[in-house]
Amino acid sequence: MNQEVKSTCCYCGVGCGVLIRTDGITVQGVRGDPEHPANYGRLCTKGASLHLTAQGEGRQRHPALRPARDRQPEQVSWAQALDTAVDRFAGIIREHGPDSVAFYISGQLMTEDYYVFNKLAKGLIGTNNVDTNSRLCMSSAVAGYKQTLGADAPPCCYEDIGQAGVILIAGANPALAHPIVFRYIEDARAANPALKIIVVDPRRSETAEIADLHLPILPGSDIALFNGMLHVMLAEGLVDGDYIARHTNGFDELAGNLAEYTPQRVAGLCGIPASSIVRAARWFATQGPALSLYCQGLNQSAHGTHNNAALIHLHLATGQIGKPGAGPFSLTGQPNAMGGREVGGLANLLSAHRDLANPEHRAEVAALWGIPDVPAKPGKAAVDLFKALESGEIKAVWIACTNPAQSLPNQASVRAGLARAEFVVLQETFADTDTAAYADLLLPATGWGEKHGTVTNSERRITRVQPAVAPLGEARHDWQIVVDFARRLGRKLQNPAVDRLFPYETVESIFAEHCVTTRGRDLDISGLSYSVLEQQGPQQWPFPEGASQGQQRLYADGRFPTADGRARFIAVAHQATVEVPGKEHPLSLLSGRLRDQWHGMSRTGIVPRLFNLDDEPLLAMHPCDMRHRQLDDGDLVRLFNGRGEIVVRVASRPGLARGRVWMPMHWGSRFMNSAGVNALVGDAVDPYSQQPELKHAAVEVAKSELNYPLAVIRRCSDVAEALRVLDAARSLLPDFAYASVGLYGRASPLVVFRAATAEPATARALAAIDRCFGLDGETGAIVYTDAKRHIAKKAIAIDGQLFGVRLAGETVAQAWLKQAMAEGGLDASLLRFALAPSAAAPVSVSTRQIVCKCADVSDDQIVSAIAGGADLAGLQESLKCGTFCGGCIPDIKRLLTRQAQQHPEAA
Structure with a gap:
């Protein structure tokens, strides 16, 4: 019997609640949780397809040990896997010291997973070499909040979007990266046509299309823009002098530096008109509550901390913080980057927003954990961690739920570090990430729908995540893997504190300990428990003991978590990007x-x-x-x-x-x-x-001089077959100077391969491609060859349907072939069009528009259902269009109106 289990989406930091439909064995479907305050039932296209990722394809099911770097991993037991890891880590620690090992973890872990990783490194082993991929996306937001407001605490909530009078979106593209937030922005615009939207982005993004003012600044010139806006506000008397005097420090020093940031000079630094800078400043200061939304465009910079600070200055200078519709709102990149920050999951942090550099904070954590001390030596942050692998300073690394062999910068150096490391552990849900190729030991972790614990979203809201199905194969929860390893390692190192440090038998006991560590801190959640979250639903922090609910907004009283209770202005100055385009690289x-x-x-x-x-x-x-x-x-x-x-x-x-x-x-x-x-x-x-x-x-x-194109489109019976073909096709990638492979599909899943060479492909090379895609037989095959033009095409039809096509020398037909094969609408009678030396599609192949991208529903499907008598409710019931994020409902209504006008007799 099917039931629905409450969970969250595992993608971006919006933190959408989901309901997983399950029969107790497998995930059957997913929908947005209408009761979850982050999304109220809406989901984006990624969230709406989560159930399609939970069928087991591509999963790491068993522990596997690689006998040598040039060998394939071999399945082993959990005991053998962990004992091997313990022997290697213990040996390296004894010979080279605790700082010779490191842990690199992920913003997609549960908070409880993060907590035990942090305790393993800093409490048991005695190294601060534990960092996270949140270093790549949110650490500048953390540092910016701390430098100005005193703590890593976004002061806003999603409700503020609907109450703002002006929204400044800087370095973010929520239309694509945070779609549900973008729906809230659209809702706010519809409810308040006077709302002003300013978008700061070097390109005209999808979000910029709805802007009243788009500022396409030169890359890296954010500080100049914000300083220029503050210069205008100060010159025109638009700052809140009383708020500045009562609640902040440092404004006079910053104001002295602002004199040079005239609109004219800033226009030159930013590459935009001076009038646009003046307009943005006036709107921000006068159009009602001012809300800013920002993300990687500000953070992923060599001066990202000061980018953040310069934007926060605008709020402090105008008193636009701590009240409805106002404040600096950092949009979190990953689903639980916030939770990782809460437990000190970065090399420079400790539990509950404590700083590693602060001796008192180290002493507090040592007392909470019952250990003599926490090491004072700073740990390696992500980039330096992998440089230390390359240099040999770090010998072993444990990577969990992240893919540094694709996500970190300067990939040649990163991959060299992974190749040189003496021992690499990869704790991962999926078996074939780029990083998996470098792993000596692969440990299967539970995936979405199987995990349990808590996560915290962008608005500081903690949600209890419940598992819908049992772990696949021998996969274990991340916290269980860490605790088991920690106990074994502690005994190997003869550390008498290991059992006291890792007593956990349930995930709830880890959360309870985490709550205790926050008591009295800015993020105090000593009043939270699993039972509170289950009974009252997701809650924002702080939620101290005795509270009945979380705190929606921070700093409403003008008090900040600094030594004197005042926010701080920082004297920030314009800096160019590290690399400035020039003659060779313009x-x-x-x-x-x-x-x-x-x-x-x-x-x-x-x-x-x-x-x-x-x-x-x-x-x-x-x-x-x-x-x-x-x-x-x-x-x-x-x-x-x-x-x-x-x-x-x-x-x-x-x-x-x-x-x-x-x-x-x-x-x-x-x-x-x-x-x-x-x-x-x-x-x-x-x-x-x-x-x-x-x-x-x-x-x-x-x-490129690669003028000989190749393409293969292979139809598959189901996704499992498509992934097998995809995996086989990957073996071809290194053989070409250009090659890419991916999936496509609606009625039928396809594998699409594209490549190019400088010289025409040989018959031998074409035969190898055909074998890889199962196109090497003669049954049902039709071949077109033009030796003079080096064109060689082959198509195979099975049971009257096109099974696959290989195009070499001319590939212009691939676009319509791909769509027609995916729709299941290209039969064998149209093969001549597939192989003919012409790009023209046959008349019977129509171009379809996907109206509902979340449910992958096309216009012709909707029109057909309307012709069958469906209204909006019927379309939502039968096709599921308009039931996820809601962004397609206006288009569906237009189709309903058009059909009614064209066929009034049916209305």
Whole structure:
């Protein structure tokens, strides 16, 4: 019998509640939880397809040990796996000391998982070498909050979006990266047409399309812009002098530095009109409550901390903080990056927002844990951690639920470090991430739908996560793996405190201890427990003992968690990007996210429909930059700088300013024949947050000489078969100077492979490709060959349907072939169109528009259902369109109106 279990989405930091439909054995479906205050039932396209990632494909099911680096991992028992890890870690620690080992963990872990990892490293082993991939996305937000407001505590809530009079969105694209937040922005605009929306982004993003004012600043010029806005506010008497005097320090020093940030000078630094700077300043100060939303565009910078501080200054100077509709709201990147920050899951932090550098804080944690002391030596942050692997300073690393061989900058150095390490443990849900190739020991961790614990979202809201199904295979919860390893290691090292440090038999006992460590701190949750969360629902912190509910907004009384209770202005100054475009590398490479993919696609990359909008890596360029380099849409180009080169297809995008190119960060070695965009990004970091400048690199683009194209489209019976074919196709990637592979599909899942060579493919090479895709038989085969033009095409039909097609020398038909095969609408009678030397699609192949991207419902499906008598409620019931994020409902209503007008007799 099916039941629904409450959980959360495992993607971005919005923290949407979900209801998992399960029969107790498998996940059957998912929908948004209408009672969860983060999303009230809405889900984006990724969240709406979560159930499709929980079927077991691509999972690591058993512990596996690699007998040698050039060998495949072999299945072992948990006891053998952990004993091996203990022997290797204990031996290295004894010979080289505690700082010779490190842990690199993830913002997708539960808070309880984070807590025990932190305790293992800092409490048992005695090293602060425990860092997290949140270093790559949120550490500048942490440092910015701490420098100005005194603590890592976002003061706002989602409700503020609907109460704001002006919303400043800086370095964020919530339309794609935080879609449910974007729905709230759209709702706010609909309810209040006077709402002003300002978007600061070097490119005209999807979010910028709804802006009243788009500021396409030069990369890295955020501080100049915010200082310029504050200069205008000060000059025109738009600051709140009383608030500044009563609640802040440092304004006079900052104000003295603002004199040089005139609108005219800032216009030159930012590359935007002076009038736009003045308008943004006036709107921010006068249009009612001012809310700012910001993310990686500010954080992923070598001066990201001061980017954050400069924006927070605008709120402090105008008193726009601590009240409805106002405040600086950092949008968290990962589902539980906030929880990791709460338990000290960074190399410079300790539990409950304590600082490692503070001796009193170290003593407090030592007393709470019952150990003599916490080591004072700073740990290695992410970038330095992997540099230390490369240098040999760190000998062993334990990686959990993250993929540094794709996500970190300067990938050549990262991969060299992983290759040199004496021992690499990968604790992971999925078996084939880029990092898995470097792992000596692979440990299967539970995945979404199986996990339990708590997570904290962007608005400080803690949600209890319940498991819907049992762990797959021999997978264990992350906290269980850590506790088991810690106990074994402690006994091996003869540490008498190990049983006292790791007494946990349940995940609830870990949360209870975490709550105790927060007592009296800014994030005090001593009043929370699993029973409170289960009975009262998700709660915001602080929630101290005796409280009946969490605190919605912070700093309403003007008191801040600093020594004197005042917020602080920091004297920040404009800084350029680390790499400034020049003669050899004249273009600014920007990176960002797609709506339908997540990080390195270990999870989203197994869902064919999530490739339907973007199924290959593309480099976006301004049309003028393309013309200057004699490039056309679809050309293959070399994207390069001193760190490396990748070959990728180019597409013109007018929304980009000249001199800027943009590429998604999701594609890595599993989907293309390079490490992706991060192979070109440098590893310079912010001095305060240690966050790398992932958002910018100086590059050049030149046309590739790979003029011989190849493409394969292979239809599969189900997703499991598609993933098997996909895995086989990956073996071809290294054979080409350009190659990419991915999924696609609606009625039928497809594997789509594209490649290119400088010379025409040989018959032997084509035969190898055909064997890889199961196209090497003669049954049902039709072949077209033009030896003079080196064109070689082959298609195979089975039971009257096109099974697969290989195109070599000419591939222009692949676009309509892909759609037609995915729709299941290309029968054998149309094979001549597939192989003919023409790009024209047959008349019977229509172009469909996906209206509901969450449920993957096309316009023709909706029209057909309307013709059958369905109204909006009927469409939602039968097709599920409009039941997730709600963004498609206006389009569905337009189709209903159009059909009623065209067929009034049916209305």
